[in-house]
Amino acid sequence: MKHLIIIFVFFSLDIYADEKLFLKANNYYNLEQYDDAIILYDSLIIQGFEHHKIYLNIGNCFYQKKDWKNAIWNYEKSLKIKKSQIAKENLSIAKLNIVDKVEPIPLLFYKMWWKNIYSYFTTFNWQIFCLLSIWILIILKIINQFFYFNFSKLIQNFLLFVSLILFLISYSSLKNSFLNNEGIIFKSAVEVYSAPTDQSTDLFTLHSGTKIKVLDQINGWVNIRIANGETGWIKLDSYKKL
Known part of the structure; x- marks a missing residue:
C-alpha cells in the first residue's frame, strides 16, 4: 500500500488574527x-479568518484521523480559496483511500488547455x-494626450x-x-435515483468522499452529476456543500 507523508503547513496569520490560538492549534497537532x-x-x-491554509491544516488533521471525507472536503475548500500545490497533492493522496474511483470525462485538448x-x-x-492591464492602458493614453510622450500604437494595441x-x-x-455548485458525499453509502x-x-x-456537482434542487432532493458524467438524484x- 502506498504511504505518503501529509505536509503540515505553518504560517503566520495577519496582525488581526488570534496568533496564540493558531499556535495552540499547531501545538495540539504536534501532540x-x-x-x-x-x-x-x-x-x-x-471569527472570520477564512484562510486557505487553515482549511489545509484542518484537512491534515482529518487525514491523520483517517477521516477521508472531512479531509477531502477541507482540501477542496482550501483550493476554492487559493490554488495551492500542497493542497492539490494532499487531496490526491486522500482520494486514494475512498471507495469510489470516478474517472472524469476527458475534455477536448483546447477545452482542457483553456x-x-x-x-x-x-x-x-x-x-x-x-x-491592472486596463489601468496601464488608460495611463498610457493620458500620457499620450496631455504630456505629448508618444507611445507607439504597437504597445497600446498589445496592451x-x-x-x-x-x-x-x-x-x-x-x-x-458560479456554475460549480459542488459538494462532498458525507454518508457512508448513498443511493442515486432516476427521479x-x-x-x-x-x-x-x-x-463518502466522492465529489459531486449539484445541478438542481427540489423538495429535499438534489440532482447531481459526478466527474464521469453520470447523473441522478x-x-x-x-x-456537504463546498
Missing part, C-alpha cells in the same frame, strides 16, 4: 491531539490582473489585446465559480 486542533482551527474560521489557464489562479486574481484576453479568462473563471422519489429506479451507489442530507 497528535487532532480533535483539539480542529476545534481551535474552526474557532478561527468562525480550463488549465483560468484555473491556475482564483477569479479574484484574474480580475486584478485584468484591471489592449492583453486586457481583452485577461477579461475573457476572468469571465470564464467567474462563470465556472426525486424513493419509488424511482436505483441507478448507482456513491460513497440524491437526498439533500447526503452531502
Whole structure:
C-alpha cells in the first residue's frame, strides 16, 4: 500500500488574527491531539479568518484521523480559496483511500488547455490582473494626450489585446465559480435515483468522499452529476456543500 507523508503547513496569520490560538492549534497537532486542533482551527474560521491554509491544516488533521471525507472536503475548500500545490497533492493522496474511483470525462485538448489557464489562479486574481492591464492602458493614453510622450500604437494595441484576453479568462473563471455548485458525499453509502422519489429506479451507489456537482434542487432532493458524467438524484442530507 502506498504511504505518503501529509505536509503540515505553518504560517503566520495577519496582525488581526488570534496568533496564540493558531499556535495552540499547531501545538495540539504536534501532540497528535487532532480533535483539539480542529476545534481551535474552526474557532478561527468562525471569527472570520477564512484562510486557505487553515482549511489545509484542518484537512491534515482529518487525514491523520483517517477521516477521508472531512479531509477531502477541507482540501477542496482550501483550493476554492487559493490554488495551492500542497493542497492539490494532499487531496490526491486522500482520494486514494475512498471507495469510489470516478474517472472524469476527458475534455477536448483546447477545452482542457483553456480550463488549465483560468484555473491556475482564483477569479479574484484574474480580475486584478485584468484591471491592472486596463489601468496601464488608460495611463498610457493620458500620457499620450496631455504630456505629448508618444507611445507607439504597437504597445497600446498589445496592451489592449492583453486586457481583452485577461477579461475573457476572468469571465470564464467567474462563470465556472458560479456554475460549480459542488459538494462532498458525507454518508457512508448513498443511493442515486432516476427521479426525486424513493419509488424511482436505483441507478448507482456513491460513497463518502466522492465529489459531486449539484445541478438542481427540489423538495429535499438534489440532482447531481459526478466527474464521469453520470447523473441522478440524491437526498439533500447526503452531502456537504463546498
